[in-house]
Amino acid sequence: MHYRSREVVQVRRAYDCDVLVIGGGIVGLSTAYAITRAAPGTRVTVLEKESGPARHQTGRNSGVIHSGIYYRPGSLKARYAVRGAAEMVKFCAEYDIPHAVTGKLIVATARDELPRLHALVQRGRENGLTVRELGAAQIAEYEPEIEGLAAIHVGTTGICDFTAVARHLAEASGAEIRYAARVTRVDRRPDRGVAVRTASGDVVRGRVLVNCAGLHCDEIARLTGDEPGVRIVPFRGEYYELARPELVRGLVYPVPDPAFPFLGVHLTRGIDGGVHVGPNAVPALAREGYDWRTVRPRELAGTLTWPGSWQLARRHWRYGTGELHRSLSRAAFTRAVRRLLPAVREEDLVPAPAGVRAQAVLRDGTLADDFLIQETPRAVHVLNAPSPAATASLPIGREVARRALAELEGPGR
Template sequence: MTTAGGRFDCDVLVVGGGIVGLSTAYAITRAAPGTRVVVLEKESGPARHQTGRNSGVIHSGVYYRPGSLKARYAVQGAAEMVTFCAEHGLPYEVTGKLIVATERAELPRLHALAQRGRENGIPVRELGRAQIAEYEPRVRGIAALHVGTTGVCDFGAVAGRLARLAQEAGAEVRYGAEVRVIRRRADAVAVRTAGGAVLRARALVNCAGLHSDRVARLAGDAPGMRIVPFRGEYFELAPSRTDLVRALVYPVPDPAFPFLGVHLTRGIDGRVHVGPNAVPALAREGYGWGVVRPRELAGTVAYPGAWRIARRHWRYGAGEVRRSLSKRAFTEAVRRLLPEVSEGELIPAPSGVRAQAVLPDGTLVDDFLFAESARMVHVLNAPSPAATASLPIGREVARRVLAGLE
């Protein structure tokens, strides 16, 4: 492949220095050595938003519809992530997890998850009440599903290693480089950053996460969706009570939502994260109720899809907001799984924001979503399990952009 000459600063510009953008840059340098890649990240370092603000779970793929990109990439990505961490000396642990039913009404959904896991090629074990204690003696439930391939790692560390590997292969990663203007010509893409730098490339990849739809519109493309940000709020168990949880414990999820409910996660550092809930964020990077960006909030409020979500799911949303505003209500949700925990043993922890793509009719996009146009590849929806699946996602995006350069 012919690489960038004097008219171009690089072959491929990647917008976004989260784990997907960095995995894409890494994959391009491996698939087509000599291709000049520049990653533009507006923050001062990698993985400052979705990648670095989650509980670090390596998802097995048990939840996802068989045949979907999520299912395929999560199963493949989980195995690859464990191998990657082992090869590069990054902290990880394959802990397994329990998905626990606390009411009889949840049993059909639990059995359906077991079947879905088997269809996705994931080893699962169905447990009765007494068998739950073999894995989690302090957890209460009437039945559970044990998923042995689930684990934990530090996705921020993974993103940092991907950045270094891409740089060692010739890529450039520029931090503090927010993209403000994108212009497309017949044979090039030109970008101007907030600092005034102008770069010309043969192609652009949009991995902007919380801002992916905005970047697509900057490029002149109509993404057909909008990112509606949902904040996930976490607590941690007090250090004296981390013995209550051995590994990972999840409730049976509501099939109407892509959120997994309040769960318990023993991280790679030994701390036990509790959460998250899912409440509307008042800014795309709105990590608390006090973070409001009027222009972004107005864009969300004016979007028809957001109103349709609110009308359709207001009862669910009201419960999530209640748990956000009331620690007692949050504790009640935790005690369904872990009855011994008290309100005073939950310590506030940093929140995260999920970049959820929503269609105009109010449909929550439930799979990874890519779009292509002339000299552009857009990653429009890459929520969890995107970090788990980042290595195969990066290869897929690299394949698409390199095919466009041929």
């Protein structure tokens, strides 16, 4: 027994950590948090290439705690969003993070949207949500300035500061967090674990790798020696701030197009009292292309040489043309907003920081419509975790932690 204990100690010393997480966004930090809670004593190191947490998808969204109404019943998105919304509110309350459960309206402004609105009611109820159907006159009970033919109210939607959530997850996890640690090389050997080299030349050794690299997750998977079968095609979400926030009380969404993963231009009152309008979704010319001026030829070439990108463009070119038009014309964007909020004027829309969605696209052009987690020996890759991943981050983290801990017990199980 004494000999066995000494052997275990020697094995642990051969590694800097048990689980090495790449990515300091909310999913990576939730995973670290879940691992240390499920298996106290497990050594976790998180490598984040930026100088702080939550600098990309986590910190550049509208801050909405999604209810789960949009997602296919039984899917990971549906189950984790419904569960995650309740857990996120509880987590924010526990750590005194600014948040509110506001509810939201989904509004039909044209007759051809009414069947899709009724379908959302059914989907929401299948996902266990309480949904109230509203006629045109009842919309004013919630939003006096909003006009539509019909609407539904979903009471469990809320808002919070996801960046603050990420910071608290980092602190509460007890993990070692290394910032400014961009990964440049991964050496994965099923019998020896992984060794990761950073841009500064540091080498970090772990028994299991967890890839939560968001916009770069497919690249990290390939560095590990795995072919993910998808590519991240970045879409920029462009936002405006409403100069007259008094026009909107809470959260107002259009009826989404089920053929596309974006929710359309919506209005969201944040925890700071301001109202964001957007996003408009356009192809980004870099993984972190937050404006049209940011172009990274290697990353753009990676998008253009992926067959799925062309299949996607061919399938959705009409939708994409409208998004591009609204990106280049504030007048066109204003007209889109007026469908919900007739009182808005072009001068009411003040440009605000954009975000980029890390959308996984399959080779045939199909958009991955659910969270995608892939396991290989000594590695777990999170390959598709766009919205509502922030809402669902706590249950996602537990699932990724479960898989990582199983790899610790026996690679490839």
